[in-house]
Amino acid sequence: MTEIPTPHNFDEIPPAIAEPKRRRSLQLVWIIPIIAAIIGASLAIKSYLERGPEITITFLSGESLEAGKTKIKYKDVQIGLVKNIAIAKDRSHVIVTAELTHEAAGLLVDDTRFWVVRARISAGSISGLGTLMGGSYIGVDAGSSQQPREDFKGLERAPVVTMDIPGSHYVLHANDIGSLDISSPIFYRRMQVGEVVAYELDNDGAGVTLKIFIKSPFDRYVKANTLFWHASGIDVSLDSTGIRVNTESIASILLGGISFLSPEDRVDAAPAAPNSKFILFPTKDEALKRPDTVVETYTLVFKESVRGLAIGAPVDLRGVSVGEVSKINIELDHNRKEFAMPVEIQFYPERLKARYRASSRNGKPVSTRELLNALVEHGFRAQLRSGNLLTGQLYVSLDMFANAPPAKIEWSRNPPEFPTMQNSMEQFQTKLMQIVQKLEKLPLEEIAGDARKSIQSLEVTLKSADKLIRNMDAVIVPEARLMIEDARSSLEAVRKTLGSAKQVLSSDAPLQQDMRETLRELNRAARSLRTLGEYLEQHPESLLRGKKEEER
């Protein structure tokens, strides 16, 4: 631009075509920032309104929790995010601050529960596998309370049952936990209907209290008289009836479990109220045994060994179980300086009485005391018997012993002492023992010495006997031979004699004929003699006058 252009030059420049003036007071372009402002403001308002409540949850440890990353999920839907994790002032736990969404505000009530969802692999179930990949999150179980709350205490492990599952909770009391664990199954007729929710040791340490949950509609099968028992694993029992193996299901072999059943004859009982308390029996048998509500305790004092008698061994009355052994003690009798074995039994008199009543004529209930007194008078005794010779299991048998020494139940003792009889086997054993003891007392050695002496003298005797026999051989035998020869010749002579005798005696022998003739003659002679006799009797004068002429 060295040259300043002259106006002349401008003439060549074409003029613009004029256009009427347009005045626009408002610039359309301002709509853009207004729209932007509106959008921005709406976003801000929305985010402000949607900003949910902030809560704090305490956990024992902050394991796998991360500020800004760990989510809070309800039914697997994210409803919040962990904002901050701090350690409590007393360093006993961590405090997690989380911001929830606006919609989640309704969840924040008194009994809402929070827990950290981690991968959990137990024998029965695998859960939370997603957390292996995507990291843990905080699970929520909405409570039903109306009381709002903002600070929560997190559970250390996931609750087994969330509140939205219909069903009922019950409380069981057991002697021990067995192989049960949280989430162990509960079976009803071998069908899984619930789970163990929690367990804890009683304050006094004397038992375990379990909380169980039974899903609806199965909870209506839990009646006031329902019996629960351990269905854990394989129940191998060895008792006087032999070996028994009992299992509930394959799952329960591995996991343990609880079964329940209502007694069949009382199915119409009212369903139990939620949180009712029940006893958890160790076995099904035990559970079903218990309808005997009346239980009486007696002591049986045995003198013999109770080896093989286990607690729980049956008390048997001619094959029917009427009780069981509950305690076995040992007692030292100072006066007599001997041991006694007091065995406590649980006796179910109902079983006995029911039968007794049926047989009694007036049907009047008899008190156990009277009944037992009467029975004992007639020789009713307890006795230890061997139930299984192979295993040596013992059981207590109640029976009548006709020859039992008189005894009475010691009602003054607590528990009352029931008279016992010595075991028949034991009796046999004692007798055997006595024999053995007597045998032991015999002077066996002396006897043996005597025997030896006798044997020696016997030998000597035998030897002399031998000698004697030899002498006899040498001296007597030749003479004997001679003697025998003589005898033989004598015998021959005898035979000859006999032969001639035979000739004489044979029927056609002349001697015989003669003899017969002679006898006949003799007979005739006798007859004429008789005639003579008779004649003489009638006519004695004929002796003098002779035979008178026949007066004919």
Added chain:
Amino acid sequence: MIGKKVAAAEYGLCSCHVCGLVVSGVHEGETGHCPRCAAHLHMRKPNSVARCWALLLAAYIVYIPANLMPIMETGTLLDYRNDTILSGVIHLWRTGSQGIAAIVFIASIIVPLFKLLALTLLLISVQRRSVWLPEERTRLYRLVELVGRWSMLDIYVVTILAALVHLGSMATVKAGPGAIAFGAVVVLTMFAAIYFDPRLIWDPLRKERKS
């Protein structure tokens, strides 16, 4: 030196924005048609300052959500992330990609901010008819125009990733609401730069000389 230069406006001349024909007889505040292509003729871009301000204000407003809202949602089997621009930069830096972090930081944070501030400076100076460093301010304007489109880098990355990474549950990338806001910031600042008439920087010098 500069002051001696003559502006075409002083002689009532202006050039057509479309065909470049130099036309006379146009005065400030008046309008007319180009005799050759019939386009509107303006001595200066009409309402340049007001439009520029409007767009710039809109850009400022949108800049807030662009930085606060997540720009990219990446979900993998292991992780689920919601990244704003700044958290993305921090994440990249921490995971060892310092170079990329620097690029993203410059392209997505420095550049838009620089554009906003530069345009604000230019507009204020023009409105106050300042004669302060006109040449440097013009250079600044050129830089704003030049650098403007590079701010879209972030948006490109997000959109390309969102389009490419669709591996079902294994990995997904989604553009967050912040991406829209951020895109709006870039577009609005670019428009603002276009509407800005750099000749306005020089006008006060002419007026000053005239008086």
